[in-house]
Amino acid sequence: MNFSQSLALHYDANHWQPSPAAGVWRYPLEREQAESGHVTSLVRFAPNSHFPEHLHPLGEEFWVLEGIFSDENGDYPAGSYVRHPPGSRHRSFTDGGCTIFVKLNQFSPDDGKWLKMLPEQELWITGHKGYRRLPLHQHNGVHTSVLHFPQGGLFPACCYKGGLELLVLEGSVIEGSETYEHLSWLRFAAGSEPNLQLAPDTKLWVRTGHLANLT
Template sequence: MMAMPQNLNMDFTQAVTIFSQQQAWLKSPKAGVWRKPLERLEAEAGWTSSIVKYEAGATFSTHQHPLGEEIWVLDGVFSDEDGDYPAGSYLRNPPGSSHAPFSRQGCTIFVKLNQFLATDSQAVRINTEQQVWRPGIGGLKVMSLHSFATQHTALVHWPAGEIFQPHRHFGGEEILVLSGEFIDEHGRYPSGTWLRRPHLSEHCPYVERATTILVKTGHLPEAN
C-alpha cells in the first residue's frame, strides 16, 4: 500500500492547483475506502483535505474530529448513524464530534479535517438540491452554506460566458470545480480541479460554459 504523504501542500503562501481526475486512488487504512490527498499535515492526523471514495458496503470505524470535519458529497449516498446524505449534501461536524461513516451503495466525497476554529460549534446538514439559489453579482447565482467569523462557504453557479470582476482574496480562497470549466488568467480548470489561492492573491475569473463551483474564503493562514 502506497503511504499517505505528509506535509503535502502545507505552505499556505503558495498557490496550489490539483487536477484530481488525473490522480491515482490510494488505499486508506479501511478496506474499500480510497483517497486522493490534496493537502495534508501528517499521514493520519492534522489539517487535511482529500477526495475520498467508498466502495459499496464500505465502512469506517468511529473516529473523532478534534477540530471539525467538513464534507461535500460528490456522488452516491454517504451515511452515518445520524442519517443518509445524497449527492449535493453539505455537512459540518463540529470540533469534538465523532461518527462512524459508511456507504451502502458507494459514494465519493470531498472532505476537510481539523480546519475549524475551536469556537465554530454548529453542526450543519444541507441537501442543496432542496435549497434556493440567490442572485449574486452579475449573472451569478449563489447558495450560502456556512459562515463563521471571516470564513464563508458557498456554491456559486456561473452562466455561460460570465466574466467576474478582478478581486483579491483576504484570508485566501479555495475552490472545487463541480461541473463545467472555471477559467482565469492563470489557467483553465475542468470539473474535479481543486484550487487553493493564498491570502491577498488576486485574479479575474470567467467561464465559457455553465459552471458550478464550491468555494470557501477567509480561512487560510497568512503564512505556513
C-alpha cells in the first residue's frame, strides 16, 4: 500500500488464500484492510461457488481471465471487462468456475458510469509503433487498457508518467535480470522510468496515471 514505491511480484500458485465464501480463493496484491478498503487481487471461483451480496463503496472493476463469471446482470466470459460504480452492490457466482482480476474501492467519487465490455464488443486499435491497444476506460487522466505486442519490443515510455500498473495476461515482461510471466503483477511509482522488454506475443492489462496523487 506504499504507492511511492515500485514493486514487481512473480505469480506463485502457492499464495492463494481462502476467502470467507466456500470455494472462493483470493490472491492479494494490494490490500488496505482484511475485508474492506482499497484492494487489488486475483479471485478464483470453484465450479458452482458464489460470493454473497456485497457493497462497493468506491466501485468495483474486474477483467475475466478464464471461465465465465456471473452476477444478477449477466454472464461475463473470459476477456470481459466490467465496472460497477461507487455505491453499487451485487452477488457474484459461477457455474463452471472462473478466475478474475479485480480492483475494489479505487474509483473517483464522480466516476459513476456503469460499463460492461464483452469480448465480441472489443475494438482494438493498431498504433504506429507496432502494438495493438484495446481501450477499456478513462477518467480524469487515468487510462485503462489491454496492450498486445505481437513482435515484442520495448514497453512505450510515454506510459510511465503518473504511475504504471501491469498484469501479464500472456507472454512475459523482462526488467533487468528478472522475467515476469503469466499473472505476474508490476506497479511503478509516478516518476519512475523502468526499462521493460517484452517477449513476442505479450499481452498486458495496463493502467496509467492513477498513482500521481497517491502516497
